[in-house]
Amino acid sequence: MRGRVTLFWILLAAVVGFGLFQVKYKVQNLEDDLRRLNAAITAEQEQLHVLSAEWAYLNHPARLQELSARYLPLRPPTVDQIGTLDGLPHRTQAATGGAGGDVVGR
């Protein structure tokens, strides 16, 4: 009887020990993964940082102005192109024009 009990405890200890090492190695692997991912995130952030600097550089207003003048048929809007909601004629009423109201296409 006593021998069986001892065997039981020894087996239990072995199983638990095995399980513990399994968990330990798993955690170690996960931590390695995490470290790698964190490093990748940092590298990615640095890339984003460089790209955002380049984006700002490429969007320099002088450069955009030149590109727009060369490739687009667009020209700066003039005051004549801006109207107000009040300036729109009602179904029957004539257009009143003038100041006030919201700006369209602001």
Add this chain to the structure above:
Amino acid sequence: MTPKPIATAHLDGTAKLSLEVGRNRLLLGGTLFAVAFAAIAFRLADVSVIKTAGEPGVAAAAPARAFTAGRADIVDRNGVILATSLNTASLYANPRHVLDAREAARKLSRVLPELRAAVLLSKLTSGRSFVWIKRHLTPRQHNSVLRQGIPGLYFQREERRIYPQGRLFSHLLGFAGTDGIGLAGVEKKFNDSLRAGAKPLVLSVDTRIQHILAQELAAAVGEFRAAGGTGLVMDTDTGEIIAMASLPDFDPNVPHRSPAKALFNRATLGVYEMGSTFKIFTFAMALDSGAVRMSGGFDASKPIRVARFRITDYHGKNRWLSVPEIFMYSSNIGAAKMSLALGTRGQRDYLGRLGLLTPASVEVPEVGAPLLPSPWREINTMTIGYGHGIAVSPVQLIEAVATVVNGGIRYRATVLKPLGDQPAKGRRVLKRRTSREVRKLLRLVVTGGTGRQAHAPGYLVGGKTGTADKSGARGYRNKALLSSFVGVFPITAPRYVVLVMIDEPRGNKRTFGYATGGWVAAPAVSRFITRAGLLLGVAPVDEESAQVRRALRIRIPTAARGRRGQNIASF
């Protein structure tokens, strides 16, 4: 019942006693151990089963280290990057590890053409163990050096400050040195927080508006072959500076390549005798104090002689002028007399409240202190009336003009975008009525006075020209002018003030040789407002509408002193 053994030893006396003692001790020890084991068992159960505090059920993952590249970014009001720090590779060599110096020098000078092979060779054969080849390589250069595979060359990661907008914000931003310490501008003023913080510093400027202002300023400086110029745009209701330009400028990426005088910020550090734009304050002060009324006027038929000075008019009419006319034709005689009516003390008080006697509080280290007359005599009071004998910085001027036109509340000039939605704190220094009257006068200058070229259709520009003779080593030099225009729009409910100042412009054929503020700076302001008005969110209006005409109606008394005139101008 078992029979009593005969041989039973009757223990008694000392033997029995010692046995008793032994049993008692054993019992005591056993009890102590039992208690100790029970405690350990209890604690074991407590720690492993009941409590969860000791070891968390789920392991907390080490968070990703937030990426920081040294100094914090500086961005404009819309989040456009104005300054950022990048990690770059710097190339150095250990000449003792270089196998073939001649070959290495040849290869290097091929991929980095700005380095001369002879210089490289002397560096690589120097026998030292460390020589810089080139700091801050671009990623492309980095890659091409790596591809050469030259032994003995190494890279050092370094931080570099980059200004993607180039020259656009040179004076405002300033620059930081190679060791990452701000040496000028905002970079210097906020050096500590930029070094510490990961949060970007948000400025009040708008890159698009800055670009338009800088371009129009450069066009005016170029057209009139001027020595320099400065431009400012300010929000009248918050004091925020939307754009700030100063020419000549420099590239903050390579500040040492520019001459020292290009580093000078004319907008904040330079102090100038502003000339007639100061009449805005003369009129505001005189009207606010009640010393002068809109219906009044002064005799401007003869120059004023005081001591060795002679005050004359540039656009002289040689007659009695009403208050609006004095402003419209920019009469020095009228402004001088108006200042006398207010008095020296009143003038000094008002100028102080408008912030013209103390350095501006704008957040750059380069702030010029105004030059004030000492002692402040009557003659100074008169000349200050038309902007001579006192020198202030352009940023002081624009702050004071914003105060006059926004209803009389002074907001301090700032280059920082305010956090949150809390309204800017201001202090009332002029009456609302005064502000309204001066606005009408400013409009008059653009519709019928010296500033007609500042007209920008739809935006109701009002403003004042200024043409000052620059004072040199020997008194005033007649040919060196400081021509400026300060514009306000829309004048019925001002949103923005624009100042353009051109230093030593030379008249040309188009301007018939004139180099005054009305000819030089006013057109630049007009072009700026025409281009930037919509971006600034100002809705164009019909300038001829009855509502606008009513708001800007002004009564100009006729020549006869004291008699109310009939002609009502409503431009």
